Amino acid sequence: MEKSMHATAIKVVLAMLACTISGVSAVRAADQNDAPSPPTARQVMDQVTHDVLAILRDHNLSVDEKREKVKQIAYQNMNFDVMARLSLGRYWRGLTDAQRTQYQQEFKQLVTNTYGATTDSYTDEDVKVVGDRLEQDGDCTVLTRITGTKDDKPDQEVAKVDYRLRTQDKQWKVIDFTIDGVSLVANFRSQFQEVMANGGIDQLLKLLRDKNAAHEKNAANGK
Amino acid sequence: MESDLHPPNQARKDSTFIPTKWRMAAIVFTAVAVSVCGGCASGPHNADPFEKTNRLIYRFNDALDRVALKPMADVYVKVIPKPIRTGIGNGFDNLIYFNVVCNDFLQAKWGQGLGDFGRMAADSTIGIGGIFDVASHWGLPAHENDLGITLGKWGAGPGPYLVLPLLGPSTVRDAPGIAMKYAANPTTWLYLPIQISIPLYVVNIVDLRSRFDSVVRFRNAASIDPYLFTRNAYLQFREAQIHEGQSATGQSFYDEDSDASPAATRPASGHGE
Numbered sequence: 194m195e196k197s198m199h200a201t202a203i204k205v206v207l208a209m210l211a212c213t214i215s216g217v218s219a220v221r222a223a224d225q226n227d228a229p230s231p232p233t234a235r236q237v238m239d240q241v242t243h244d245v246l247a248i249l250r251d252h253n254l255s256v257d258e259k260r261e262k263v264k265q266i267a268y269q270n271m272n273f274d275v276m277a278r279l280s281l282g283r284y285w286r287g288l289t290d291a292q293r294t295q296y297q298q299e300f301k302q303l304v305t306n307t308y309g310a311t312t313d314s315y316t317d318e319d320v321k322v323v324g325d326r327l328e329q330d331g332d333c334t335v336l337t338r339i340t341g342t343k344d345d346k347p348d349q350e351v352a353k354v355d356y357r358l359r360t361q362d363k364q365w366k367v368i369d370f371t372i373d374g375v376s377l378v379a380n381f382r383s384q385f386q387e388v389m390a391n392g393g394i395d396q397l398l399k400l401l402r403d404k405n406a407a408h409e410k411n412a413a414n415g416k
Numbered sequence: 417m418e419s420d421l422h423p424p425n426q427a428r429k430d431s432t433f434i435p436t437k438w439r440m441a442a443i444v445f446t447a448v449a450v451s452v453c454g455g456c457a458s459g460p461h462n463a464d465p466f467e468k469t470n471r472l473i474y475r476f477n478d479a480l481d482r483v484a485l486k487p488m489a490d491v492y493v494k495v496i497p498k499p500i501r502t503g504i505g506n507g508f509d510n511l512i513y514f515n516v517v518c519n520d521f522l523q524a525k526w527g528q529g530l531g532d533f534g535r536m537a538a539d540s541t542i543g544i545g546g547i548f549d550v551a552s553h554w555g556l557p558a559h560e561n562d563l564g565i566t567l568g569k570w571g572a573g574p575g576p577y578l579v580l581p582l583l584g585p586s587t588v589r590d591a592p593g594i595a596m597k598y599a600a601n602p603t604t605w606l607y608l609p610i611q612i613s614i615p616l617y618v619v620n621i622v623d624l625r626s627r628f629d630s631v632v633r634f635r636n637a638a639s640i641d642p643y644l645f646t647r648n649a650y651l652q653f654r655e656a657q658i659h660e661g662q663s664a665t666g667q668s669f670y671d672e673d674s675d676a677s678p679a680a681t682r683p684a685s686g687h688g689e
Contacts, residue, residue, distance in 0.1 A: 278672055285672075303638070310637035314630050332670060349557070357670065368670070374656020375649050377638070379669065383648040384641050400640040408637070 234333035234358040234365040235325040241270055242320045242337065249315045260312045264305060272366035273301045275359060279368065280381035284389045292394050299401035306408045317341060318351060332359050332368070436605075463577050464647060470579040474643050477584060481625070486632075488618075489625040503547040505627060508620050509558065510539050510546020515593075515600035519561040523569055531556050560657065563593030568658035577647055585650040 232240070248254065248262045277300040278285050288296065318341035326334045339352045355371040369378040388397045464470060493501070513536045520529030535551035535558070543550045552558065567589050568574070575588030583594060598604055603616070639645030 275672065279670060303640075307634070307638040310633055311630075328670075330670060349552070359670075373653060374659075375652040376669075379652060380638075380645060380648045384639065384644040387644055388641065397640075404640050 231363045232365070233325075235322060235335050237270065237358065237365045238325075238335040238337065238356055239322050241266060242322060246320060249312070250317070256312065260309050263308070263312055267305075267308065270366055271304075272359060272361055272368050273297065273304065275361075275366075275368045276304070276378060277301070279378050281385055281389070282382050284386065284394070288394060292398070295398055296394070296401070299398060299405060302405045303401060306405065320354075328357070332357055333365065334358075436607075463574070463651065465576050466578065470577065470647075471643055473579040473581055474646070476581065477579070478642070480582070481632075485621065485625045486629075488622045489629060492622050493626050493629075501623065501626070504619065505623050506539070506543070506549045507546045508623060510536065510543070510549075511601050511603060512597055513539075513546075513558075514602070515563075515597045516559055516561040518596070518600055519563060519566045520559070522563075522566045523561070528559060532559055532561075562590075563596045564590030564654065565657050567592075568654070574651065574654065577651065585646055587651070587654070590654065 244266055245263055248259055248266075251259070254262070274297060277297045280300065281288075281296070285293070318339050321338050321340065322335060323338050324336040326336070328334060335356045335358060337354045337356065338350055339354060340348055341351045342349065352373055354373075356367050357369040357371070358365040359368045360366075369376055371377070385397055388400060496504075513532065517529055517532045517536060520526075520532050535556040538551040538554065538556065539546045539549055542548075549558075564587070572589050574590070578586045578588065578591060580586050580591065580594075586594070603613070608616070635642055635645055635649075
């Protein structure tokens with residue numbers, strides 16, 4: 194266990210908070226209907242960050258309630274279909290419609306479980322949107338920094354999280370998170386493609402199903 | 417056999433004393449063994465030609481983690497109060513900090529190198545052996561740096577991915593840095609008897625594991641194959657460290673009909689929808 198790994202490892206989890214912190218209220222978007230233009234990607238992330246931090250900091254909410262509320266924000270502001278498709282890469286084209294639907298369902302569940310695992314570890318970190326960048330393909334990457342008390346020192350940078358957003362029906366939605374240089378979609382793709390190469394879609398669906406079932410079992414056992 | 421070298425240590429010339437030349441030999445051996453075994457099998461396009469062996473070692477590490485490290489880390493977190501754990505972690509971080517300083521200079525980062533040297537000096541003295549990280553409060557934040565990053569900046573590719581027993585993920589490029597980190601750690605040259613050095617090492621590992629726990633939990637949640645998850649996260653992370661935060665995923669990676677492999681190429685052409 195390398196030092197560099199462990200330091201970042203800590204960051205990665207805290208950063209996954211940002212993963213949990215991924216959403217913006219569609220409600221908010223609706224409020225702004227009278228505004229001349231839809232919110233920019235950066236405004237979307239400003240709002241998401243603000244809303245999620247408010248939930249995490251609300252002492253009147255139980256862990257389960259927090260998780261549920263964060264999930265709602267995430268569902269409104271993430272494009273799971275694009276994310277699922279990108280995570281599969283070239284193999285997507287070879288799937289039947291039924292396989293695609295099944296895969297997308299299991300994928301969404303996997304991502305949902307993943308940020309559920311991190312909501313609990315929130316310890317008053319702050320998230321700041323520090324920049325944004327328009328990509329060649331029209332996507333927008335919003336750069337954020339998670340800061341918090343690290344090793345008893347306040348205001349330390351805990352992680353860099355970049356959100357890649359893509360427009361769909363004029364609304365920006367998150368299609369990838371990059372935590373300290375580690376893209377979640379790239380990581381999924383490397384896992385999924387190796388499974389596809391060795392066992393095909395049936396094997397991939399089986400692994401995803403098993404994974405999600407195991408998570409549910411743990412949740413039922415109160416873990 | 418050893419009527420030489422260090423008079424002050426003559427007294428400890430018993431079975432618990434590991435002589436200097438062994439230490440040197442261990443360092444050189446690690447560096448050479450790793451670069452030789454990497455050099456003989458750098459296949460094209462395959463980041464993990466030793467996957468079979470790597471998976472075996474990964475399983476061993478993982479099992480060891482489950483039966484020993486994780487339970488020990490849990491006890492450690494439960495028994496030792498947070499401020500003390502922070503001090504212990506700071507102390508170990510400070511011990512390996514000379515390695516950071518050296519690599520700052522190897523990369524011609526003179527300003528950062530001086531700052532990091534000052535940081536180490538302040539923490540080692542006023543911070544009492546690094547236990548109190550005073551430097552961070554004085555505007556000298558910690559950096560991460562090591563030989564693998566230096567070699568990467570000098571243009572070396574990662575070479576085959578390696579999983580090392582006990583040490584975990586690495587690459588042919590990164591592994592020599594382990595030897596350097598060991599050599600740059602003052603405790604290596606303090607000639608501590610193994611009754612002290614082994615417990616110290618164990619505490620170091622347990623401390624690291626306890627700080628790692630949330631990541632392991634994340635890995636367990638996000639991976640359908642933890643080995644592949646770890647490998648990809650490690651390779652992406654190291655690329656990002658070398659390129660200082662620039663993600664290695666090229667534009668066409670996000671093209672819904674394309675299939676650029678992540679962390680491998682940065683294609684210039686890339687236009688999505």
